[in-house]
Amino acid sequence: MVNFSARLAQALKKMGLSLDEKQQQDILLYLELIQKWNKTYNITAIKDAEQILIQHIFDSLSVIKPLSNKINPKSDVTVLDVGSGGGLPGVVIAICCPQWQVTCIDAVEKKTSFITMVAGRLGLKNLRSRHCRIEEYPSDIADLVVSRAFASLTDFANWAGHTVNDGGHLAAMKGRYLEDEVKELELTSDWKLDFWQTLEVVDMDAERCLIWMSKKGVGG
Secondary structure, eight states: OOOOHHHHHHHHHHHOOOHHHHHHHHHHHHHHHHHHHHHHTOOSSOOOHHIIIIIIIIHHTHHHHHHHHHSOOOOOEEEEEEEEEETTHHHHHHHOOOEHHHHHHHOOHHHHHHHHHHHHTTTTTEEEEEEEEEGGGGOOOOOEEEEEEEEEEHHHHHHHGGGGEEEEEEEEESSSOOOHHHHHHHSSEEEEEEEEEEEETOOOOOOOEEEEEETSSSSO
């Protein structure tokens, strides 16, 4: 039988993340809620709890350090998670960075309802959800807009770019780095590549990267 608490603690150590006991318990409760409500809310096609832990929770945790290195985790930051599904990585970001105000956005209402329930169960006052398409969201309100396996870089930028305030960033979690996708972004949108970095996901043998983008004419 898998000891999820021990697996999480080991993964956090490997990733160089320091979470207190409450934060670790929140992540484990979130895992339980995904399992319990997966059939109702259609959160993930993965049914095995250990694989949900690795492919969703650990994968989402892999961006915490890169995000925190770029943006002060103790500052008052507004974050949007676009195409959030069941709250990945938005819920994990809200747990790990309690001073950041995180809104998870998805076009499927039952998934945003699940996130609202999670926020209540975990007592996360910095987490909310919004049922809408990102194109309909207000402009110039976010310091950081993140997505995970959401869309092409061009579509992500064109659909979500208006929500980013001056000096803010788009950050896309992707599989392997695709140079052609970056070229298309810079040819067909108002956004450009700042830099990209490899993501190391504990216990997962797959290429993952985080791609940072900023508006053309604005420094990274």
